[in-house]
Amino acid sequence: MDFKTAFEQLTPSLLEALGLVVTLALLSFVLALTIGMLVALGRLSKVRSLQVVLIAFLEIVRGTPLLVQLLYVYYVLPEIISYIVGIWVPGYHMNISAFTASIIGLGVNYGCYLSEVFRSSIQAIDKGQLEAAKALGYTSRKAMWHIVIPQSIRIALPPLGNYFNAMLKDTSLCAFITLGEIILKTQAYASQTFLTIESYTIAALIYLIVSIPLGQAIRIMERRLRRHV
């Protein structure tokens, strides 16, 4: 066992990778929140054809592994787009960076799960809230954004926090599409030095030092926001 060497050599690059991972998770989560809210509102709308399309989309995304989706966005999607655009623009070839592909893959995948969180939290708000707002002159849309959604966010917050925490760890799958994040760096170091136990233990600890305080922060925020609901 040589934790000292592994710690000195590996930790700096892992902390750097951690910066990348946190940035990736934040950007992906913003995308996921946007997709999640739009899908939720679409499913709550009364447009039947839109609902059918969205349900099909949800089933596909939730029915396939995140890893497959990442591989698809990174390797397959650029090929398809290049082929289609190539019909009009000969010789066109699309390039996508591992980082962009990671944001899209994580964002779309988590967006689908978050849409269910948003949808159920909106449905959990008493119908009387919408009626009270309407009676005061709000349109349905305004009542939704000003009265219903702010309340539903309070209900959605704990599951949203948990999903963010899960996403932070799922960024490790991006190693498969060559993103230089924590696991890819750990793997490279471990295979060079044979410090297997040390390397992966340090990698695990890096995840823990972020996710444990994050869990605590979510609990405190939850308590504050839910005081009057």
Next chain:
Amino acid sequence: MSKIMVTIQDLHKRFGENEILKGIDLSISQGEKVAIIGPSGSGKSTFLRCINYLEQPTSGTVMIEDKKFAEPNQKANEKHVASLRQEVGMVFQSFNLYPHKTALENVMAALITIRKIPKGQAIKIAETFLQKVGLANRKDHYPSQLSGGQQQRVAIARALAMEPKVMLFDEATSALDPQLVGEVLQVIRELANEGMTMVLVTHEMKFAREVADRIIFMDGGVIVEEGEPDTFFTNPKHPRTKEFLQQVGN
């Protein structure tokens, strides 16, 4: 002859096969207080909710002053309905205060979002109306920190702050503990004395008799009998009215 504030013509409301309102005509003058009574299932709450189009009538017309919510048999325009609703305040049985906002924020929210009044001014207006319902000292409390009676008074202040021309009360005291009913009725009574045009669906017969200028008895989706309160209660004409008044122990 005073101005007509609310006109309802041949109002029908159907839920699937079930016809709840079977043709109602009614006009309400400015300053008039109308109490609607009747057995549960008679359609009185549905009728009240049609007056501000929270329920869209299946057919018929509702007018506030000279403005229709929608042309008969045409789909209502949501923006138009929303803007006309500002003229009609409504108080619900279950208060429906926003739980995540303080009393003051509850009252001022629509002033800012709908009336586009600047925040500082909205706060002043909201404070005035909380004062009016006797809750100025509770303005920073959340609904969960208020009694049922206080919550309902905040709800009344919230509706009044929009300066509606008509107020609708949908069983405003039915969800309250008996000892809290009085404070809410007192607020409604004061409002009546100030000349507000009001329509009340209520189970409080004594209160209806005291405050209303006209009592409407509904049963089976129609207006069975209406009249001036003293005559109505002492000398009801229709057998259904007599039966109902007997049942409620009048």
